[in-house]
Amino acid sequence: MNNASTAPIIIIGNGIAGTTFARHFRKKSNHPLLLISDENESFFSRTALMYVFMGHLRWNDLEPYEDRFWADNQIGRIKGRVTEIMSTEQKIVLKDGQALPYKKLVLATGSIPRDMGLKGENSQGVFRLYHKQDLEALDRWCKGKKKSVIVGGGLIGVELAEMLRSRKMEVTYLVRESHFWANALCVEEAQLIANHLSDHQVDLRFNCTLKAIETDRNGELSGCTTQDDQHLECDTMGITIGVRPNVDFLKNAGLNIDKGVVVDEYLTTNIPHIYAIGDCAQIAHPLPHRNAIEAVWYAGRMMGETLAETLTNSPTPYRPGHWFNSAKFFDIEYQTYGEILPLPTKNEAHFLWQSPQENKSLRFAYEKDSKIFKGVSSLGLRLRHEVFDQWLEEKITMTSLLEQLEKANFDPEFSRRYEKQISAKWKEHPHQ
Amino acid sequence: MERTPASIIQNYGQSLGLLLGGCGLLGLITPALVVEQPLPWTLGFSLFLMTAGVMLYSLSLYRGRLPGIKNNDVWIHPLTSRGWAGWLLASGLTVFYILIYFYPQHLGYHPEGNTGIVGLFDPLSVTLNGKPATQWFVYGLLYTLAIVVFGVKFIMKYQGQRYQIIRTLVLMFFQLGFAFFIPELLALLHPDTPYFAKDIKNMWPLNYYFFDQWHLKNMLNGGRLGLFFFLSGLAMTFLVSPFLTYRYGKRWYCSWVCGCGALAETAGDPFRQLSSKKISVWKLERWSIHVVLVLVVLSTISVIWSFLRKASPSAIINAEQFIFGVIGLLVVMLLILLFAFKNEMRTDARFTLISLGLLLLGLLLVRGWSGENNILFFSSYSFTKWYGFFIGAIFSGVLGVGFYPLLGSRVWCRFGCPMAAILGLQQRLFSRFRITTNGGQCISCGNCSAYCEMGIDVRAYAQRGQNIVRSSCVGCGICATVCPRGVLKLENGTISNRSITPSYPLGNTIDKQ
Numbered sequence: 037m038n039n040a041s042t043a044p045i046i047i048i049g050n051g052i053a054g055t056t057f058a059r060h061f062r063k064k065s066n067h068p069l070l071l072i073s074d075e076n077e078s079f080f081s082r083t084a085l086m087y088v089f090m091g092h093l094r095w096n097d098l099e100p101y102e103d104r105f106w107a108d109n110q111i112g113r114i115k116g117r118v119t120e121i122m123s124t125e126q127k128i129v130l131k132d133g134q135a136l137p138y139k140k141l142v143l144a145t146g147s148i149p150r151d152m153g154l155k156g157e158n159s160q161g162v163f164r165l166y167h168k169q170d171l172e173a174l175d176r177w178c179k180g181k182k183k184s185v186i187v188g189g190g191l192i193g194v195e196l197a198e199m200l201r202s203r204k205m206e207v208t209y210l211v212r213e214s215h216f217w218a219n220a221l222c223v224e225e226a227q228l229i230a231n232h233l234s235d236h237q238v239d240l241r242f243n244c245t246l247k248a249i250e251t252d253r254n255g256e257l258s259g260c261t262t263q264d265d266q267h268l269e270c271d272t273m274g275i276t277i278g279v280r281p282n283v284d285f286l287k288n289a290g291l292n293i294d295k296g297v298v299v300d301e302y303l304t305t306n307i308p309h310i311y312a313i314g315d316c317a318q319i320a321h322p323l324p325h326r327n328a329i330e331a332v333w334y335a336g337r338m339m340g341e342t343l344a345e346t347l348t349n350s351p352t353p354y355r356p357g358h359w360f361n362s363a364k365f366f367d368i369e370y371q372t373y374g375e376i377l378p379l380p381t382k383n384e385a386h387f388l389w390q391s392p393q394e395n396k397s398l399r400f401a402y403e404k405d406s407k408i409f410k411g412v413s414s415l416g417l418r419l420r421h422e423v424f425d426q427w428l429e430e431k432i433t434m435t436s437l438l439e440q441l442e443k444a445n446f447d448p449e450f451s452r453r454y455e456k457q458i459s460a461k462w463k464e465h466p467h468q
Numbered sequence: 469m470e471r472t473p474a475s476i477i478q479n480y481g482q483s484l485g486l487l488l489g490g491c492g493l494l495g496l497i498t499p500a501l502v503v504e505q506p507l508p509w510t511l512g513f514s515l516f517l518m519t520a521g522v523m524l525y526s527l528s529l530y531r532g533r534l535p536g537i538k539n540n541d542v543w544i545h546p547l548t549s550r551g552w553a554g555w556l557l558a559s560g561l562t563v564f565y566i567l568i569y570f571y572p573q574h575l576g577y578h579p580e581g582n583t584g585i586v587g588l589f590d591p592l593s594v595t596l597n598g599k600p601a602t603q604w605f606v607y608g609l610l611y612t613l614a615i616v617v618f619g620v621k622f623i624m625k626y627q628g629q630r631y632q633i634i635r636t637l638v639l640m641f642f643q644l645g646f647a648f649f650i651p652e653l654l655a656l657l658h659p660d661t662p663y664f665a666k667d668i669k670n671m672w673p674l675n676y677y678f679f680d681q682w683h684l685k686n687m688l689n690g691g692r693l694g695l696f697f698f699l700s701g702l703a704m705t706f707l708v709s710p711f712l713t714y715r716y717g718k719r720w721y722c723s724w725v726c727g728c729g730a731l732a733e734t735a736g737d738p739f740r741q742l743s744s745k746k747i748s749v750w751k752l753e754r755w756s757i758h759v760v761l762v763l764v765v766l767s768t769i770s771v772i773w774s775f776l777r778k779a780s781p782s783a784i785i786n787a788e789q790f791i792f793g794v795i796g797l798l799v800v801m802l803l804i805l806l807f808a809f810k811n812e813m814r815t816d817a818r819f820t821l822i823s824l825g826l827l828l829l830g831l832l833l834v835r836g837w838s839g840e841n842n843i844l845f846f847s848s849y850s851f852t853k854w855y856g857f858f859i860g861a862i863f864s865g866v867l868g869v870g871f872y873p874l875l876g877s878r879v880w881c882r883f884g885c886p887m888a889a890i891l892g893l894q895q896r897l898f899s900r901f902r903i904t905t906n907g908g909q910c911i912s913c914g915n916c917s918a919y920c921e922m923g924i925d926v927r928a929y930a931q932r933g934q935n936i937v938r939s940s941c942v943g944c945g946i947c948a949t950v951c952p953r954g955v956l957k958l959e960n961g962t963i964s965n966r967s968i969t970p971s972y973p974l975g976n977t978i979d980k981q
């Protein structure tokens with residue numbers, strides 16, 4: 037055993053999970069901390085990568101903390117890649133061979149993009165969008181390029197479409213499912229988004245996936261063929277078919293790894309002194325209203341907050357509250373609170389209000405018999421998190437919810453209000 | 469990461485717009501370059517060309533675009549990212565300001581008969597107020613035109629954002645009516661009334677000479693109109709303004725009414741991202757604004773003091789009573805700041821205010837009893853003159869507007885405006901206004917901070933789930949507009965719940981376990 041009690045707490049990955057952990061840990065303890073990442077010196081907002089590409093922001097604007105923050109809070113940083121974990125010695129090994137002892141090890145390694153398993157997938161001109169380096173490569177490549185194909189109908193794909201359209205590139209967007217973001221959106225909302233994407237001149241193709249990627253003699257992308265044998269010429273391709281936990285380099289460490297690093301409710305792995313948080317963690321027994329792997333910003337933040345409690349002598353189980361999420365599809369904002377599935381279960385019903393000309397819609401999920409409100413999702417309307425969280429907590433009925441709906445409005449002042457329309461629609465609603 | 473530079477001009481409409489505007493500008497400045505008497509329609513034609521140029525440019529930029537955030541390439545474009553075009557524009561504006569303030573004769577301003585650019589404006593000035601133009605008339609007209617023309621551009625850009633559109637229309641209305649036409653018309657109707665600020669919305673301390681001897685005298689000698697402006701000025705300063713700031717925050721003034729704000733929000737909008745968000749600059753801002761606050765109070769007190777000393781003995785109060793009154797008020801205010809708002813103020817804010825307040829008290833005590841005319845150690849007249857010059861010319865003109873393309877659009881409002889300082893103090897301590905953060909929804913993207921013209925690091929609050937209660941916030945609402953996740957909302961609510969600092973943003977249950 038080395039001098040483990042004075043060794044730092046090492047965090048692999050300085051994303052939202054690792055950084056939040058470090059910040060909250062530091063509030064309660066002076067023990068040395070070491071953040072390691074091979075991507076960027078400082079924590080940055082991965083969710084905002086697109087805004088740098090489009091010129092809304094500079095790279096520095098993505099970094100929420102000024103450089104002195106890390107020194108002021110005595111959070112050590114190393115830019116480098118961890119290649120191995122020696123759990124019996126309580127050491128990690130960096131790519132340059134250096135071995136560093138740790139007292140505790142926090143894995144916050146995030147995700148990596150999924151591959152399609154097609155030949156030519158890694159040729160020049162084919163991109164993923166996850167890391168800073170992906171963005172830099174894409175930016176260099178896009179100069180003078182005209183035609184692009186994006187594969188994968190999810191959130192990152194639609195961001196990529198917006199990015200490429202901002203450079204006036206043609207975008208053909210292949211979606212395997214019959215409608216957009218099928219594992220979260222219902223048909224009506226997906227249709228509204230599809231129309232909006234067409235308004236932005238995105239050529240959307242549903243039920244369509246890729247069969248082959250073609251390259252020219254230099255190994256550069258030249259085109260592709262879809263499952264139904266259509267040939268598409270293109271000079272740029274984005275593959276955004278989802279992400280998976282970034283755990284490949286951990287395979288030999290003796291950790292219990294399924295899809296992600298399996299952790300219990302205290303975010304502890306099967307090996308003592310090693311923890312996992314954020315995208316790379318897989319909760320062994322998730323709460324009924326949550327998933328085992330949640331590759332979203334907010335989950336990473338909450339795991340970081342929770343583990344910081346546990347490692348500063350107040351063991352705290354990870355118990356995220358009601359689900360919430362948000363996104364933006366070109367100009368249309370999306371928010372959701374609680375549980376709302378693309379297709380209601382047997383005991384559930386949905387209530388939908390729409391104003392398609394204005395790109396607005398609001399959908400509620402509730403229990404059929406009791407009319408208890410279960411979840412909501414909106415397009416083009418801003419909803420107040422606090423109020424919906426409270427309504428979910430109180431399990432109020434739809435009738436009582438709609439009576440006080442204006443409390444949940446979060447649109448800017450002077451915005452048009454729709455509460456009356458929505459209530460009127462509910463009164464005509466068949467399941468009422 | 470280096471981004472690929474984009475081309476400055478995207479389409480023919482834009483180039484044509486630039487060309488038209490450029491010709492208009494050239495038309496305006498030719499009289500300064502060539503000696504010959506310009507043709508009578510030159511002014512109208514030049515102003516028309518400039519207006520048409522901006523309109524065409526904006527139309528080709530925004531027409532047919534869907535409503536949404538239009539910040540593509542902001543940090544790439546040489547005009548909006550401190551590139552060569554930004555530097556060029558800043559240099560041009562700075563030269564213009566220097567001419568206006570220090571060398572109006574080079575613009576053709578001669579009291580005995582204008583020539584050149586100012587001469588070009590004579591006919592219009594005579595029509596509007598019955599007198600030949602001055603360099604200030606030229607400036608006022610171009611200023612107002614800029615607000616209207618770029619206001620229209622702003623409205624096109626923020627299409628669909630009702631808060632932004634209504635606010636901008638109101639700004640344009642106040643500038644056109646209250647700051648431009650009404651004063652000009654009053655001058656036409658009452659040519660003999662001595663000069664006093666006839667812009668109703670001008671109140672102390674923005675109108676820092678409100679309490680100046682000459683201004684007070686002119687108002688009091690200005691007949692019913694003068695009395696009206698005197699009383700409305702007092703009411704605005706002591707009743708209306710505090711009430712509105714309590715209800716709505718200082719935005720009711722700074723981004724709905726004020727002329728400086730109007731220019732910043734319209735012509736300055738493309739440059740809002742250039743304000744610095746560094747913590748060190750925030751510190752500088754707090755010092756600067758507190759010093760401004762103390763200077764303006766000091767100079768006002770000294771001016772009223774010398775006014776009262778010269779006033780007849782039958783005046784309502786005499787100079788000594790006034791000084792004692794002020795000292796009493798200051799002590800009470802300091803005590804309130806020290807005790808009642810103890811937790812509301814940062815250490816450095818308290819330190820600045822208290823030390824400067826004590827300095828002020830000391831000065832007043834020493835000089836008040838020494839029986840001299842000058843409270844300060846130099847004549848209050850030269851003090852206010854110097855202050856007005858420094859603040860008016862250097863700060864609000866050159867730094868404030870000339871440097872839009874380098875330092876952002878609200879440098880003056882942020883570091884130098886006494887009005888913003890006073891309203892800000894009240895907003896911070898006693899107002900229902902705040903920017904609410906929507907629970908845990910922030911993704912730390914940084915758009916809100918980047919596009920805050922006042923340099924507030926909005927994200928620092930939003931990502932902690934904390935509401936934003938800041939004295940400098942002018943309530944333009946752009947942070948809420950550009951936020952891609954619907955996290956921010958400008959609101960007036962009860963004071964008690966406005967600055968909550970949760971230990972964790974909403975979503976986790978640690979604090980409930």
Ligand SMILES: Cc1cc2nc3c(=O)[nH]c(=O)nc-3n(C[C@H](O)[C@H](O)[C@H](O)COP(=O)(O)OP(=O)(O)OC[C@H]3O[C@@H](n4cnc5c(N)ncnc54)[C@H](O)[C@@H]3O)c2cc1C
Nearest residue numbers: 049051052053073074075117118145146314315331332333
């Ligand atoms: C374009 C895009 C947009 C997104 N938008 C949203 C959104 O709007 N809302 C939302 O909720 N979520 C969004 N997400 C998902 C969200 O960004 C992630 O869930 C979140 O960033 C995960 O955080 P993390 O801290 O777990 O890991 P990461 O942010 O992935 O951080 C892990 C870091 O560890 C480094 N690392 C990994 N292995 C090693 C090693 N062996 N040695 C050294 N360093 C290593 C990685 O390089 C990386 O820097 C988006 C993701 C992308 C890519």
Ligand code: SF4
Nearest residue numbers: 910913914916930951
């Ligand atoms: S713009 Fe919105 S999401 Fe982005 S940092 Fe600001 S508050 Fe957060």
